[in-house]
Amino acid sequence: MGHLKIMWGFFLFIPDILLCKGFADHTNFEEFVKMVERNISASKKYVGPTDNSKLVNVTSSTSYEFGTFDFIIIGAGAAGSVLANRLTEVKQWTVLLLEAGGSDNEFSDILGFQAYVYNSDMDWGYNSTTQKTCCLGGINQQCRYHRGKVRGGSSTINAAMYVRGHPEDYGRWEELGNAGWSYKDVLPYFKKSEKAVFAPRIQNSHGDNGYLYVDIPHSTPGFDPLIFGAFEELGLHKINDYNGEYVNGISKTQFALKKNKRCSTSRAFLDTIRNRKNLEVSLNSFVTKISIVNKTAHGVEFVKDGKVYTAKARKEVISSAGSVNSPQILMLSGVGPRKHLEDLKIPVIQDLPVGQNSQDHPLFMMLHYRTNTTFYNLTLKEELKLYLQNQRPLITGPHETVILINFQNSSRRADVEMALGFPDPTGPTLTSIFQFDPIYNELLDIRPQTDFIGIISQLHPKSRGSVTLKSNDPRDMPLVNPNFFSDEDGYDIEMMYRAIRISERLSETETFKNNGATLVYPKVPPCDNLHERKSREWWHCVLRQFNWFGHQIATTSMGNDTRTSVVNARLLVHGIRKLRVVDAGVIPEEISGHTYAPTVMVAEKAADLIKEDFQIRYK
Template sequence: MYITGFLVCLLLKGNVAARTPNNSLLEGLLKFIPEGTRYYEEEPPDAKKIIPEYDFIVVGAGSAGSVLANRLTEISEWDILLVEAGGRENYAMDIPLLANFLPFTEANWKYRTVPSDNVCLGMVNRQCLYHRGKVMGGSSTINFMVSTRGNRRNYDQWEEMGNTGWGYKDVLPYFLKLENMTIPELARDTKYHSTSGEQPTSYATYRTPLADAFVNGGEELGYKIVDYNGETQTGFSYLQSTTRDGARWGASRSFLHPIRNRKNFHVSKRSLVTKILIDPITKTAFGVRFVRNKKEYEVRARKEVILSAGAVNSPQLLMLSGIGPRKHLTEMNIPVIQDLKVGYNLMDHPGMPSATFIVNQSVTYLTDAVMSNRSAFLDYLYNRRGPFSVPGASEGIAFIDTKDPKNPDGNPDVELFFLAAGIPSEVTYYKLLGYTDELYNTVYKHLEGGHYWTAVSMVLQPKSRGRIMLKSSNPRQSPLIYHDFYHNPEDLETQLLAIKEVMKLSKTQAFRKFGSKLHDIPIPGCKHLLFGSDDYWRCVSRHTATGIWHLSGTCKMGPHWDSSAVVGPRLRVYGVKGLRVIDASIMPMVPTAHTNIPSMMIGEKGADLVKQDWDRLD
């Protein structure tokens, strides 16, 4: 049985077509997993019958929606319907090393930005790919499992913008409520960590020598090894991830599996919500319309409709339902119910993953080597250990305040995200990033079979803003995503500073002992510039940087006097009764964090706001 399962895993090897696995290939793994490990059977089943009316309808089973559904169903008198456009999870999705394969499956919405003349220039059709989860658990089921909260100043800034109750002192209890810290030395800090929540956080059960080089190199540069989810954030660290015992624990597994038998909880999967039902006279949301198995349903909500569909789908659904910018909705022939700045304020963290460093030892995650290592695969199946337990080859993370680098309690503006792999390590990486064949074949193809590392240089406090717009009034048509993430020139200069931090790291003794050397074949669109110069790296950033899929801000939270706000601090949509948005789209400023855990925090706090407003919070 195990050998057969291993051979199925080998199907991921070979040409690109074989290495862009479809769902049936991943499902094939399920047949060969030992009995007792089929946790996916604990996923809440589809409701056999959708009843006509619920107290609350939650749209989207992602990071925020999963938490929200868990907490609302604690009130046994409330009936909750959770509607998810995607399908069920499967076991292969929870093998951490396979993270880079998952966006090729049907579990991804497969969004692309509108072609740009300023960024994404090395991508196919000059479009960046924005991977968003279309599956139970949402993006937490297909992401790289990074567990970060951000800096306390992020949330204090939210409060200073007029969002009462969203300061750090207010949100920290919600981070603690959801967390189950399994790293003993960190769990002892009970002020900043908890072991009683549903969401596990751990280190991988395996690490390469380059992971040590990363944190030791940071120390050489004068930075501390830090618990970045503790009192301060600035410094270097091994990666804290949303894993446990070597497996992914996404939001569905953490928050929905345990409540699958609650009698007041119904789930409708593979169900595309096409419209929020709103009385145009009273401006009250009273239900949703969705399609499942080619059948259309209209279901009513006695109390509220809550959107937790994410920073792309929540604004899309609001606009389809008549809530959004008047001029844009009129152009789409959609009757306007409420004129709000829906879709504006789009934020993400641009990251540049294309600087590749060659090492002279076999100390990285070379896919061919790992996939052909039978003992490593069996070790993972039996013990959840070994290289298959590492989230997409990512092993370390650093937060740096380039304006005040010596301050141990700085306000980081750049992140270095360390992978013991490079673009040539696995031929689907460049497809994952959306790079053209020309770029890959010119710069990387001849390196296949070698060993590399990468530190993705990321801008954490972007000033550029994008926008989500409807392409048409057809809910099945993907919206338009406009995001020139270097529109504000300061962001490009911050990106340059981040790249320089990577170059300094590469020259430390910790990396030199592995013969670390920057790969120096230039990106085709930048070969007219001096390799390694500031202008060269600016050009490379415009060609190869991408959003890191931390989309946020498109249903901005703000006080009533903020004309750009879509929801208030209690997350109710302005001017429409019975309607809230509770997900990353409400972030007024994106935190200095990967947004999975902050989105869960929003789900936690949002649930309490709902309970308070309906007088059911203890």
């Protein structure tokens, strides 16, 4: 064919921490290599689920009692693991932590193998609904939506990027009716979790004693002068610490990482408290319903090992199942939009806009640049040897640098984010990661030895999506509709195009010219046949073809108006006693960053709110 298949060892967000151990010592390197090869082979053969039948495969009609606990937390992900840790600090409290997936492992700890983990049982296997304004290059015009179904949740499968956003973001949360959520209120909770080990940094913006290690790995040789030099020519200057300086520019990416190992919330907040007697963690436990009687949550029903169990909560049930699964569970339990529930014959307990007003960052991943430099030309064994020495490329995914851009005012919150870095040369193909039409494996001539890639994200879209139920059967996956670029005035896609123009201007800089670096324009037949290549109309068409999303928020938004929000500022569900939601879904408006760090912050603050509500003294 003449073209190399695209190899991207991805990806992003979306959404990891720990007082993590460094990577385990491997006295037998060959065994380590075999472990990696087994997991890669399994990923390539993996066939994802089309529904949740495997999780709800009940073999007995008997319902078993699992016990009574003070708190039941649904989901051991980015928020649930944090809550489990902080609530069991109160020795007289008992906590049951339920996780639908299994355990993480040393393969998922390797950030560079993120894309392989997507093709495993650690991922829920979600796709969007068929789209009209985005995802047009995907199979059935759908985007794949990667969500973690594993201890640590999405923090076990994400890119571990630590990007908190801008103080202005949190001020807007408070303006929406959420007292106590301004940046000055939440900064102590960011710092509480964090143990920043990189330098230079803004000292008073970071924590030094938390569970969450945040670091910046060593750079790819030759990459920094190329990227920083080119953006300097364009007027974007270097930022040493985007989580403290709050100006726009280019920076090395901060990761939730200790040495070479992914630091998921399970590694951070659960591994470190495994000996606490007042915490019970139940894996492979799929919650199908919250028991609500007289508008009071009393417990949950879940399936584990083919049996149906019930568990009771003395104090509260807390849903930390994420921005897709928390809405699913709430609606199956009778909390959600009245008409939608009635249409599905689900008795309505509380009419709330669950799953509505969904927001996410539309991502475009088809930027790549060719250079005359060979950055990486390694075998898998060579990569693994470097990894054990805390070296790239496998120590992170393809997000070596972050560029934050505000098109009007450099001191205000960013409009778009760009991330630049390198794919794993031995990684899986684009279509296996994102389920794009297989034709693009041949049409995109990406050479992983000399090329680097770019990802553009619009940070404050106007378009709104939804999460709804397909039926009243928990076996059916929820319907996730991102609805990108659907805003009537076209603001969202035009903002992405403005970022594209900056990407094109990089090729015009002397720094890029001196390194033979240039943007490679993709071949996209649906757009090539309709528009002049490289024109504004052509780019608009291309931007609608190749999308991805992983920063979903606001599906259980917090606020004081029951017409537009699901929980109040203390994260209690409106009109239901003893029920909270604590995960990314409560975030009312998108931030100028990634949702992982804010989700951990939300859980930290929620733990203190709970302790306040039950009059527990805490430090």
